[in-house]
Amino acid sequence: MVPTQECSTTDCGRPAAFATRSEPAWCLDCIDNLVRAGGLEPAEPFTKPSTWRLTTCSTCGVQAHYLLKYIVGNNAAGIATCRACHWKAWPGNRGPRSGATPDREKIARRLDEFGYELIDPLDEVSDDGNGPLVAKCRQCGRIWAARMADFGWHCNCSRNSRSSNPASPRAGRVLLSESDSPALQWWDHERNDEATFRTVTVRATRACQWRCPECGLRFEAKPATMTDRPTCPDCSTRRQEEWEIEYAQWKTTPIADVPELAAAWADDADPRKVMVANGTQRRFRCPKEHYPRLTPIRFLKAGCPQCRGAKTATAKKWLADTSPEIASQWHPTFNGTHTPQNVAWNSQRTVWWRADCCGHEWPDTVRARDKYQRLRCPACRTFLGSLAWHDPGLAAEWSPANPITAWNVRPHTSTPFVPEWICATNPGHTWQAPLSSRSNGAECPDCREAGKSRVELAHHAAAEALFGNARSGVAMKDKAFTTRKSWTTDISVSVNGHTLVIEYDGAYWHRAPAKVLVDERKSRDLLAAGFCVVRLREDDLPALGIDHPRYREVRVHSTVARPGPVMEDIRDWVTSLTA
Template sequence: MSIQEQLARLEQNNYEPVELLFVLPRDGYPIITRCRSCGRQVAHRMGDIGWGCPCVANPNSSAGKLPGATKKKNLLIDSSSPALVWWDVEANNPQDLNTVTLLANRVCAWVCPNCGHHFTASVRSITQCLECPECDARKREGRARERAIQKVTPITSVPELLEAWNDEADPNLIMVGDCRLRKLKCPEGHHPRVTPSLYLYSGCPSCRSARTRTEGNRPKLASELPEIAGQWHPSRNGKWTPENVGPDSKRLVWWQAKCCGHEWQEEVRQRNKRPRYLCPECHTILDSLAWLDPGMAAEWSPENPATAWQVRPTGATGFMPVWVCAVEPLHQWKASLASRYAGSDCPECRLVGKSKIELEHFEAAREQFGSARSGPKLMDSAFTQRSQWTVDILVEASGVKLAIEYDGSYWHSPEAKNLIDLAKSRDLMAAGYLVVRLRENGLPTLGIIDPRYLELQVYSVAPRPKSTMAEISQWVTSRAQKKSKRF
């Protein structure tokens, strides 16, 4: 491979050479490369460079996934697969049903509930295509007989086809089994070109597509992949929108990157495949830190070799990221993405213990509710922004899970902290907690409208922790009474 070809491939995949390039003696000869985003140096073969650096490859989408969820085997016995009805209890080992997964290649015994035929097949083949060999053979024989009849049956003998016939050919001379495309006209006015047999059994393809679109049960790009849908070109895709195109569509459409205005064409289904670039020109990635956690991204230092749009919240980097405190920009520190995602904050702003006002509210909560915890770390599979959150005051009594947050005006005034407060509140509510935020005077409301959320204004110069906790207790009690009346 020539030097020019090497440079072109390196440039295309966001790499630069570390050493002087030379004509490679063979395709598998490695060269030392450096990623322009994270600075990682690796010995790469030319064939491997196209996979991209792990820091920006972003192979897996986090859409619909929960960071705290544990990976579980997709067992056949725990599924709702109709293959369970076909399981041959007498012929199979009882242990197999408790251990086999839906896509296992293990060969097991099955019995057809329709004809009673016993046969063996892999679990994967049955769960993906539920067919009995005997029933399938009879169906094939039936279809063969039907095709033979169609080859000698003219169009005029089938009223449905004769009514839709719009072809120049004589319908008396054309058979139902004719394999050539013919012009037809459906009652809705569509003019499909299909084989007569296909129209007879499947109807008009345009009508089928319209029914599928109106049923509304197909996945939409707008709801499945909102980040990608946000890059849909506003004027170059005609009638097609993220609301009527699915995430697996093969349609070639126009995209526009908001970061630099770059426009390009790409199939919809390719956008969510490796390397999953948000913008191929800027090499920003999907599911980035800036998209998933803008509050944390606001503290990402511009000194880092990559932007917050080029790293993932839980991804690995070839450098130790630098962070700038949103409360006090003079505070800068280094911490890995993993530690920030686990809940760490600015080490200089982190006080030892609690403020006096917050401790007073904690004591009032313990007195009001009988028991309370100060500063526990919570983890739940419902959390989508962070793997864990630290709660100022937690009350768990009489079946109620109540999280009380005290938001001081100094620490919570920056916009980045408001974003974090908003994400934290939503995560806690999704995990089943009632959330109360005590916002000091001067802080803007978070604007959360939810029956599980209460926001109270407090004053640091005149705190009233006991009356505040009494008001919270009354709110919790009224919620419980309303809930009991509904049932």
């Protein structure tokens, strides 16, 4: 049943057009009234709050798209929503030069570079685009009024933001009870129930109860604010008061009375007349013969900044380790001695790149490659983090009939259409399935209905007879998986506390190049998770080329199956590894 709630307008009483958990919701008539209160007239029906809605300004007549939340916020602040009116009246709008007319073609060409189609350069616009322009995004059709500089940031639909900083990836859904967070020592078991402790995550925003291990204060706070660096309100206030007292003492203490400062003093001023806390930068000399200029109290508390920088330099995150996809496009000859192995992932250095898809070459900073649109190639307009990069085997089954390519969609994104797929094993099999289900391991429905081959079932029976705990078709998940969130395994066995995964690769189902890619990515993910992996490669299937101590390939023949001896050989191998 679709959740419903009452309109938030006082005395309205009608059902709201949408439902929310904590935000107001309104009926269709009240939504239109809110739009009109913002000086706009609806130009199309309302669908949902997250959809840009076309409106017409009641003052200037300019049509543009706005979000309901944006209109409501402006209404609360007493601000008219129309951006065309706003930029016309903006004090920084210089308008056209005397006797000059806007160069429409020049403005249109500039907008086209940003992916927009010029609709109208308003009367006050200057030839450099300083005033308001009305333009439409070529990709999503959104119309908005803004300055040329604002269009340079590109439309929101072309943003390809990442979920976390690549140098310090955000933790997934990690339970606080299973983490190594210092906040565990602060958890108040008396005032929180056991169910909360078992289910709360490190990034939860619900209010929980805590107890300071230092002063015993009990207080309420969110786990998200306590996970990394737990703090006590009373202790923080006390430390601030103590610091203020200490700082007042440093204001009357000369440099000469502090041995560590006097020994490092290299300034021309008299250390007997300069106070430790005086706010003026002074020259010091550290044991490494660095001569930094900083305030005395800063040098006393933090030491030499150059020495600190040398320590942190060893912890730099290099591009090759942090962003392998960007590193793979590093130009092989244009960057001199600089390589992805010695350039930081967020460096502002401008280097050369080469797209492997079309050969396009261009200069850009390393940091800019991972910002805003995060394009893999500015010429092809493909973006980073796509399905084609993460899972090329699955991307090979992406149908060309889909409106976008596998280079323009993420593995678990929600698409406005249901993607079509073409089976790599049998191109005659085509079907539609959500992207997330395919990335979670769903295979071709026609092939799945065919079931397991007789030879594969015989090997599973032999594994069950020999190991006693062989399971078939178990879906495995692990944080170490990088290609897919879960993999379904053919045979899984527990041996000496370790998990052994046995994959049977039939010659018919696993010969296609896309399936070879999937088999390789699957094996590497399973190995990264700490499993022992054996692939039974049928007949003349080529080897996958994986070199790992916990990986082994065994050649089997469909016409002369020997499941018993094969499993005994595997048992001896895995026992020697886990003994």
